[in-house]
Amino acid sequence: QKEVEQNSGPLSVPEGAIASLNCTYSDRGSQSFFWYRQYSGKSPELIMFIYSNGDKEDGRFTAQLNKASQYVSLLIRDSQPSDSATYLCAVPPPGSNYQLIWGAGTKLIIKP
């Protein structure tokens, strides 16, 4: 089992709708979780991070963490065509907070 798993997509969402991206992780001891956005040919850009169970909101973005079920989600409200990108979930392994273990990313397409 991969340590961090994401559905590769593509996930197609109409403009203005809510896009829901999911990530599961294997190590129960993981404490922090990061979402990055990567446009084609560009580098990852940090969107949000979350440490505690529950929801964390930042503008149109909401991160949801459920440690019991070992998944973390990213919701994008009022999706815009500019949100079309690959979304990467990253988790530091327990005891090695200096590195990130990454999922392969979910490609999101927002259709006008």
Place this chain on the structure above:
Amino acid sequence: DAGVTQSPTHLIKTRGQHVTLRCSPISGHKSVSWYQQVLGQGPQFIFQYYEKEERGRGNFPDRFSARQFPNYSSELNVNALLLGDSALYLCASSLTDQPQHFGDGTRLSIL
């Protein structure tokens, strides 16, 4: 404020050559990490340096080496290049460990 800067942006090498990639962190950041990203995959951790000391190394061969300078900039060196080393090499900086902020990357092509 300037973000993480990497140079060069693109590089073409042939098998067997060596390459040096450079990274300048965000001002005030003491930690620099290097990642390799192959097309269609998430980045893979190569190294992290904090205060000029190597704190961690990923599952990469000894052909990969790095160092961090007193001004916290960093170099990644790869010797005896293989076709499989073709990738986007990413540098990230952080105050301590997380969160990490990435530069634009160096795209390395091996012919």
